[in-house]
Amino acid sequence: MILYAAIFAFGCFALAVLMNLWKVLFADAIADRILALDTMFINAIALMVLYGIALGTGIYFEAAMIVAMLGFVSTVAYARFILRGNIIE
Helix, strand or coil: CHHHHHHHHHHHHHHHHHHHHHHHHHCCCHHHHHHHHHHHHHHHHHHHHHHHHHHCCCHHHHHHHHHHHHHHHHHHHHHHHHHHCCCCC
16 A cells, blocks of 8 residues: 555656656746746655655655755745846855
8 A cells, every 4th residue: 555655656746847847948937947946856855755765765865955955045046146147246
């Protein structure tokens, strides 16, 4: 029973990553692309955590934390660049 739930969760998050990639590539507004990229980071984190659970190891949780920090910083940097035209003042 748990195996089916894990396969379903992997499928759902993989489909979400593909839909986010579509939005990143074909969105009209740059803000929509930034939000889709941020959501893709979140879905990638979920996939890494699920993979870590499936393997029973803790290294993927640490990698998910690093990806989460990278995603937050990149989203803030993109938004700041769109608003002000530069990242570092």
